[in-house]
Amino acid sequence: MSSSKKNPGWAGNTGEYELTEADIRGEAFVGKRPLEGGHPSASATYPYMLATKDPEAPLFEGPYLERFEKILTRYPKKRAALLPTLSLAQEIRGYVSPETMDEVASLLELSSAYVRGVTTFYTMYNKQPVGKYLIQVCTNISCNLCGAEDVLKAFLKETGTALGEISLDGNFSVIEAECLAGCGFPTCVQINSKYFENVESQDVGELLRTLVAELSMDSVKEKGEE
Ligand code: FES
Incomplete structure (x- = not known):
């Protein structure tokens, strides 16, 4: 960080090759993720954390509803869309509360117990509020x-x-x-x-x-x- 010889801090960038973040991750991932979700191949399955978080935000409305619907089209069954749906919920709210788990369960027609079991298994889902x-x-x-x-x-x-x-x-x-x-x-x-x-x-x-x-x-x- 303090030394110019060090990696500037983007995953995959070794510094030595003078690659930019855009070279590594693709233009659509640079900086803040666009609301529509960036590149379609990975955007919906990649947990993304923004500084702005709104625990009261609805699941899902406007562009986020479009992203949710796009996620659903990628899987033969709603059940298979659980992880990216949780990621999207966390992107908006900053964490996945038990109430959020229940809402996701209802959207995907799954039992609350199933969604809670999956969510609590993965450390990538914040189970309590976090800072910006x-x-x-x-x-x-x-x-x-x-x-x-x-x-x-x-x-x-x-x-x-x-x-x-x-x-x-x-x-x-x-x-x-x-x-x-x-x-x-x-x-x-x-x-x-x-x-x-x-x-x-x-x-x-x-x-x-x-x-x-x-x-x-x-x-x-x-x-x-x-
Ligand atoms: S990144 Fe692998 S041990 Fe720290």
């Missing part, structure tokens, strides 16, 4: 050997939170993650939907300041659009 930025620090073996515990402690200290808590300003939640598949670039940290690789504890302060600046730029932009 969910910071997932990999503490698995490769990252652990390279200082992940110190990175995790630095995030907790800088955000003033305990594991899983939301910071007082609502901006951050920090949790531990299992291997994020960036083992060649420890410590790997996932913040919302972006990967940051080669993170060291001394990078954390700067990284958080960048995220806060990003949030305020977003809110200025939103006010300008009103």
